[in-house]
Amino acid sequence: MAEHLVEMAGALVRVKDGEIEVLTDPKVRWCPLRASLYGIEEESRTAVELVLRGHMEELGMYSPHRVLELSDRPVSFGASEMIADGMKAAIVDAAVVVCEGAGTVVAARPEVVAAIGAHMTGLVRTEPIEEVQAGLSERGCILLDDRGTIDQVEGYKRALAAGYERIVVTITGKRAFEAGEIRKLASASACGQAGEGLVIFAVHNLCVSEEDARLLAESCDVVWGCASRPVREVIGKRAKLQIGISIPVYALTDMGKRLVLNRALHFDESLVMHRATLPFGPEEKQPDTLS
Template structure:
């Protein structure tokens, strides 16, 4: 029996051997991204369960049948999409990401990064799924251990030890301390520093948002008013309005703009004071 704990739309969810239990009400009542992707106009325990069930059916998430390679790019400016496109252009050698059933993973193939990040939400805790771990290792991935340890600092250390230089590390806002530790480690290492992506930033405290602004290269606003106010004001570039993505460094801008280069639909770019976005297009509520 394996058990996994995650957050989706601010709801705490447990998955045990394929059974979904939504343990709390979603904190976000309406999300423009989830509305566009899944047609949800009012979040509830039922919508959280139904979306997760679709992910489990289509991608085999939280099961031995996990899809580990994917060519689709479901989110316009998602983290895995940016990393995958960066790998294609030689801007990224390796990505330190997280996968259920495996924990922290160092991945180097675009299709693997796309599969792991396609519909991954806030993974809090996970337990081993042997088939996922074996499949990732067969695809050249590095796992921290067999116990599903989630530790992005150690993941970055393993990526460096493996000889990778252009490394992207994803962290969550509530583990902003990892970004600080990674920056300290990078300051004593030779070669290029890492590009740090902060994803899943719901319920980020002001002090955590300040750390993100100081240490990260790209930060997703999610449904956080604090991230918009603290990080958005220091950003060099914002892509998107309803769920803004903020680039704070030139390295971050390069990966955001590279994703725009690979994006097939029309875009508009203009000068603006950041953060930018009309209230009616924002998630409800902002937390």
């Protein structure tokens, strides 16, 4: 079977033949989001394995039985939730995302984006799973290749070539350089018209350096704070909107604000909004330890 390398809570994990091997210790001791979602009060190798095993059982992740359509929105203001709602509201045409067993994927159906991203952690490397690739293709997705290649810059090119105009691209903080490359491509395409429809989301930003945080601030529309002090200090101060306190989501552009607020419109629970100097949130509500 295929082998996959992922990051969860800062721990490096190998998944192969349905077996989980946590290779390194987590880099956070406590995460408020993971505590809320999974009941994890102290991160450890055992906790990481437990959560990942739950994802595999619930959604068939890292296997030929992968769930590829989902109506649920498990995270209040997660990237896939935001994109799926944006597609339903006709704000977004397509998304360039990453799926284990397939690599970079261009998806245009909200339920597919929701399934791919529901519990997706930081996917570092993946090998092909034929059934996953076939299932995505049957649902109208575009794959870079059949080798499981992860390349969001090439994914954006493929989305443009397919005729999509309003495109969300997700990148990880450790590959912040991709944001600048994608932004340049958009500016150069069709006399810059493609740039008007491009939205870049930066997710999985644990251990992002201050330099990479500045790169993200210059090119991204929405950035997830994760357990990253540089993201809060560099990006939080430039944000036009922050949603959430313990794991803040920062909108840096008007289009970013629009997608965040559209998600709020479709969010069933109560919310409070007020003016504040950003970043906002008491230290005790932040992940432990911030990097």
